[in-house]
Amino acid sequence: MNTQRVEYASRVEKWKVFELSIDGPSDGNPFTDVELRADFSACGTSISVVASGFYDGGGVYKIRFMPGHEGRWDFVTSSNRVELDGHRGSFVCERAAPGAHGPVRVARGYHFAHEDGTRYLPFGTTCYAWTHQPDALQELTLTTLATSPFNKLRFCVFPKHYDYNRDEPELFPFEGSPEKGWDFTAFKPAFFGKLEKRIGDLLDLGIEADLILFHPYDHWGFSTMGQEADERYLRYIVARLCAYPNLWWSLANEYDLIKGKTIEDWERLAGILVEIDPYDHLRSIHNCMPFYDHSKPWVTHCSIQRQDVYKTAEYTDEWRAKYGKPIVIDECAYEGNINWGWGNITGQELVRRCWEGYVRGGYVGHGETFVDPNDILWWSKGGRLRGESSRRIAFLRRIAEEGPAEGMASISFGWSGWDLPSGGVEKEYYLFYFGFNRPLFRDFSLPPGGEYECEILDTWEMTITKLDGRFSGSFRVALPGKQYMALRAHKVGERAP
Amino acid sequence: MNTQRVEYASRVEKWKVFELSIDGPSDGNPFTDVELRADFSACGTSISVVASGFYDGGGVYKIRFMPGHEGRWDFVTSSNRVELDGHRGSFVCERAAPGAHGPVRVARGYHFAHEDGTRYLPFGTTCYAWTHQPDALQELTLTTLATSPFNKLRFCVFPKHYDYNRDEPELFPFEGSPEKGWDFTAFKPAFFGKLEKRIGDLLDLGIEADLILFHPYDHWGFSTMGQEADERYLRYIVARLCAYPNLWWSLANEYDLIKGKTIEDWERLAGILVEIDPYDHLRSIHNCMPFYDHSKPWVTHCSIQRQDVYKTAEYTDEWRAKYGKPIVIDECAYEGNINWGWGNITGQELVRRCWEGYVRGGYVGHGETFVDPNDILWWSKGGRLRGESSRRIAFLRRIAEEGPAEGMASISFGWSGWDLPSGGVEKEYYLFYFGFNRPLFRDFSLPPGGEYECEILDTWEMTITKLDGRFSGSFRVALPGKQYMALRAHKVGERAP
Numbered sequence: 006m007n008t009q010r011v012e013y014a015s016r017v018e019k020w021k022v023f024e025l026s027i028d029g030p031s032d033g034n035p036f037t038d039v040e041l042r043a044d045f046s047a048c049g050t051s052i053s054v055v056a057s058g059f060y061d062g063g064g065v066y067k068i069r070f071m072p073g074h075e076g077r078w079d080f081v082t083s084s085n086r087v088e089l090d091g092h093r094g095s096f097v098c099e100r101a102a103p104g105a106h107g108p109v110r111v112a113r114g115y116h117f118a119h120e121d122g123t124r125y126l127p128f129g130t131t132c133y134a135w136t137h138q139p140d141a142l143q144e145l146t147l148t149t150l151a152t153s154p155f156n157k158l159r160f161c162v163f164p165k166h167y168d169y170n171r172d173e174p175e176l177f178p179f180e181g182s183p184e185k186g187w188d189f190t191a192f193k194p195a196f197f198g199k200l201e202k203r204i205g206d207l208l209d210l211g212i213e214a215d216l217i218l219f220h221p222y223d224h225w226g227f228s229t230m231g232q233e234a235d236e237r238y239l240r241y242i243v244a245r246l247c248a249y250p251n252l253w254w255s256l257a258n259e260y261d262l263i264k265g266k267t268i269e270d271w272e273r274l275a276g277i278l279v280e281i282d283p284y285d286h287l288r289s290i291h292n293c294m295p296f297y298d299h300s301k302p303w304v305t306h307c308s309i310q311r312q313d314v315y316k317t318a319e320y321t322d323e324w325r326a327k328y329g330k331p332i333v334i335d336e337c338a339y340e341g342n343i344n345w346g347w348g349n350i351t352g353q354e355l356v357r358r359c360w361e362g363y364v365r366g367g368y369v370g371h372g373e374t375f376v377d378p379n380d381i382l383w384w385s386k387g388g389r390l391r392g393e394s395s396r397r398i399a400f401l402r403r404i405a406e407e408g409p410a411e412g413m414a415s416i417s418f419g420w421s422g423w424d425l426p427s428g429g430v431e432k433e434y435y436l437f438y439f440g441f442n443r444p445l446f447r448d449f450s451l452p453p454g455g456e457y458e459c460e461i462l463d464t465w466e467m468t469i470t471k472l473d474g475r476f477s478g479s480f481r482v483a484l485p486g487k488q489y490m491a492l493r494a495h496k497v498g499e500r501a502p
Numbered sequence: 503m504n505t506q507r508v509e510y511a512s513r514v515e516k517w518k519v520f521e522l523s524i525d526g527p528s529d530g531n532p533f534t535d536v537e538l539r540a541d542f543s544a545c546g547t548s549i550s551v552v553a554s555g556f557y558d559g560g561g562v563y564k565i566r567f568m569p570g571h572e573g574r575w576d577f578v579t580s581s582n583r584v585e586l587d588g589h590r591g592s593f594v595c596e597r598a599a600p601g602a603h604g605p606v607r608v609a610r611g612y613h614f615a616h617e618d619g620t621r622y623l624p625f626g627t628t629c630y631a632w633t634h635q636p637d638a639l640q641e642l643t644l645t646t647l648a649t650s651p652f653n654k655l656r657f658c659v660f661p662k663h664y665d666y667n668r669d670e671p672e673l674f675p676f677e678g679s680p681e682k683g684w685d686f687t688a689f690k691p692a693f694f695g696k697l698e699k700r701i702g703d704l705l706d707l708g709i710e711a712d713l714i715l716f717h718p719y720d721h722w723g724f725s726t727m728g729q730e731a732d733e734r735y736l737r738y739i740v741a742r743l744c745a746y747p748n749l750w751w752s753l754a755n756e757y758d759l760i761k762g763k764t765i766e767d768w769e770r771l772a773g774i775l776v777e778i779d780p781y782d783h784l785r786s787i788h789n790c791m792p793f794y795d796h797s798k799p800w801v802t803h804c805s806i807q808r809q810d811v812y813k814t815a816e817y818t819d820e821w822r823a824k825y826g827k828p829i830v831i832d833e834c835a836y837e838g839n840i841n842w843g844w845g846n847i848t849g850q851e852l853v854r855r856c857w858e859g860y861v862r863g864g865y866v867g868h869g870e871t872f873v874d875p876n877d878i879l880w881w882s883k884g885g886r887l888r889g890e891s892s893r894r895i896a897f898l899r900r901i902a903e904e905g906p907a908e909g910m911a912s913i914s915f916g917w918s919g920w921d922l923p924s925g926g927v928e929k930e931y932y933l934f935y936f937g938f939n940r941p942l943f944r945d946f947s948l949p950p951g952g953e954y955e956c957e958i959l960d961t962w963e964m965t966i967t968k969l970d971g972r973f974s975g976s977f978r979v980a981l982p983g984k985q986y987m988a989l990r991a992h993k994v995g996e997r998a999p
Binding site for chain 1: 810812813840843846851922939940983
């Protein structure tokens with residue numbers, strides 16, 4: 006019978022993190038010598054989950070678990086160390102808190118929903134290295150996010166060394182230093198604890214954490230640790246983080262720029278991830294130039310960086326057809342004015358790309374890169390938003406939330422629609438997007454039998470103008486001859502033929 | 503010995519139209535019954551040209567000839583009718599008038615020059631049906647052209663029946679009427695005489711006539727006359743027009759929309775054109791959707807309509823590589839506000855496309871389609887220009903005229919230039935175009951050994967700002983953070999390594 010301190014809460018809300026904390030050995034290397042897990046089972050059901058434990062420093066081991074079923078749960082630990090082995094206990098999983106909907110899953114092929122079925126429409130942004138900035142800046146980033154339209158944040162576990170981000174972080178994930186090198190067998194719990202806190206902060210804001218596990222912006226050696234260290238790191242971070250309901254795994258950013266890792270390496274790492282994440286969080290891998298083969302079964306959705314300078318989100322329907330998975334264009338270029346073409350498009354052009362993707366049934370992400378005297382660029386460090394696009398993305402998010410529950414798909418109007426992308430749900434809801442075109446009028450032809458209400462959306466000025474009357478069959482609509490207009494038509498009745 | 507009236511001038515300037523006029527038979531059908539040609543030979547040389555004659559109505563036959571060699575020319579006619587046969591004469595070809603440079607030819611693979619070697623940089627526009635409008639409107643079109651930057655005009659022989667152009671023309675090319683039908687064996691010389699006058703008017707303005715021989719915008723039957731009538735028409739019009747130095751043959755507009763004509767038909771017609779045009783005027787064929795196979799030997803240059811709504815002139819370098827011929831994008835979409843996407847882009851977007859093509863070594867054409875209370879749209883009927891693009895195209899033309907005599911070609915700056923198209927002549931002249939990107943600065947790296955003067959061009963505001971000093975190797979340039987900027991660098995000296 007063990008006498009170690011064992012702590013856990015007796016009650017936890019559904020889809021929150023249940024944490025079991027056990028005192029254990031601190032001799033040797035607890036990160037490599039000690040194996041620990043717990044088997045959780047929901048009483049009166051056949052539901053059981055195996056959760057891996059991890060060493061959190063100071064002689065403390067933890068096992069985290071996210072219950073997805075209400076009622077009593079029992080657990081028992083197993084370990085190769087007697088102090089950690091055979092601990093048993095129970096707790097009650099209570100009803101989910103308001104706003105807690107569980108992890109996001111792929112839904113209806115090209116879209117997303119939380120575990121409880123609540124629709125999730127990703128409106129992402131990117132602050133790659135925000136968790137490696139001073140605390141005050143991290144807090145500012147959270148404040149900005151709280152009033153932004155963004156409900157997914159893309160960022161890196163490892164610190165980032167790249168243009169506009171050459172500062173050394175305060176904390177590193179491993180014992181050691183840039184000067185002396187690293188002990189890849191010895192994790193720094195404080196580093197991961199801070200990361201977890203931020204994932205929790207995002208959860209409180211209703212924001213999904215699209216966490217990048219590997220990336221190439223490195224001068225410390227974290228991108229070239231070797232197979233053994235990569236796998237140890239992966240197992241450690243999954244054990245620590247997988248109980249967070251708002252986690253998405255981005256296996257890599259710009260995987261193709263990471264030196265020394267082959268497709269076989271990525272597949273091996275992905276295989277481990279699939280094996281050890283009991284919650285099956287969303288998994289993707291993000292390109293610089295060539296796409297990863299998103300048809301691989303482990304890839305849940307396409308996380309895309311545009312491959313062409315000029316044409317980006319307009320490929321959404323082709324990619325949907327090719328991969329049969331949700332299209333999330335995490336980098337279509339950013340609003341800003343830095344030297345590189347990926348970071349100096351206008352707010353108008355970024356918002357246009359968001360609409361081009363949305364109307365075709367995809368999801369386009371935001372980013373911002375304005376030259377700053379203190380080198381604080383949103384895309385890397387977070388901070389404040391300065392651009393013109395985020396308000397308009399909020400407008401698009403509103404339109405999307407008012408849109409069809411089934412999600413958008415391209416709808417072809419044949420020859421007459423070659424120049425006007427449109428999507429929606431046949432015979433129910435249509436959204437036509439004019440992009441940079443600026444007609445003074447347009448003829449539409451909706452399926453006979455339905456009566457539609459039509460609204461002209463100015464996607465830049467964020468206005469909605471309802472057209473008088475109801476429309477059926479073929480009709481002409483006057484337009485203001487401005488760029489970035491859309492027409493929304495939804496069925497409100499039947500008309501006898 | 504014939505006693506018919508035979509008229510011709512005793513002197514003609516080089517590359518002007520020499521016309522021989524002979525009275526002949528008017529019985530039967532002179533268009534089909536009578537064969538007539540003249541053999542022209544330049545005295546003291548081996549140069550000779552066979553010119554076909556044509557019936558001009560009223561018992562008058564004509565043979566037109568464009569001398570390309572100074573000095574005395576002799577001619578002799580041949581005919582199956584004795585009245586027209588065996589007429590001999592001589593005339594003197596004088597030095598070319600100032601500004602007369604002869605027909606345009608392909609030069610240096612991807613570019614153009616007049617017969618005398620003078621560089622020709624095409625800046626085209628389109629007024630498809632301008633010659634079928636009332637005279638006053640035709641005169642207005644010429645007035646507009648006179649002060650425009652355009653030196654090539656694309657238009658149709660046959661009248662046009664299409665959106666924004668449903669008027670019936672005053673004159674038709676054949677005897678008959680829309681109600682009674684047409685006699686395709688009987689041309690109307692007055693129709694062709696008016697067309698010739700306008701080609702001559704364009705010549706006086708220094709404008710090339712890019713004449714469209716067949717098109718699909720038809721409700722009279724001229725696009726479906728059948729093989730025999732097509733060929734008779736082709737031979738007639740070539741006989742009438744080929745002596746005009748400013749003529750380009752566009753075998754068809756949107757060839758792929760012309761019902762009933764196969765690739766074999768186009769190849770047969772092109773073969774006849776090659777055979778009967780003694781001056782080898784430029785020849786092309788313009789698509790709606792799929793390109794014609796521009797690698798066919800008879801095609802002198804690619805006359806392109808964009809195939810993609812979003813990406814147009816950015817394909818110029820790919821097309822150059824594929825076809826090995828000049829790239830002339832006659833339709834990249836038009837500035838305007840009509841219902842169709844090909845006719846409602848902004849002036850900014852049109853000018854951007856012109857620059858994107860130019861910097862890659864191609865040539866992009868203009869067109870304008872603003873909704874008009876009198877339905878007078880430049881692209882179809884001519885008239886006045888209302889848009890913002892033509893002034894900026896004039897600025898681009900100035901930049902091009904100041905550019906390298908060899909013509910532009912894409913220049914790759916490898917990885918660092920992926921987002922900044924550039925062209926010029928290696929180690930002499932570089933033009934970088936930022937398009938819709940708007941950086942606050944950019945690093946450049948020019949080949950060592952040269953000293954360059956650099957200017958920032960605001961292609962929309964039409965300003966040129968010279969940067970102080972001379973530049974060599976790698977350097978940074980501050981930019982205004984605006985769209986549509988370019989950097990021009992030309993070598994002004996050597997620098998010791």
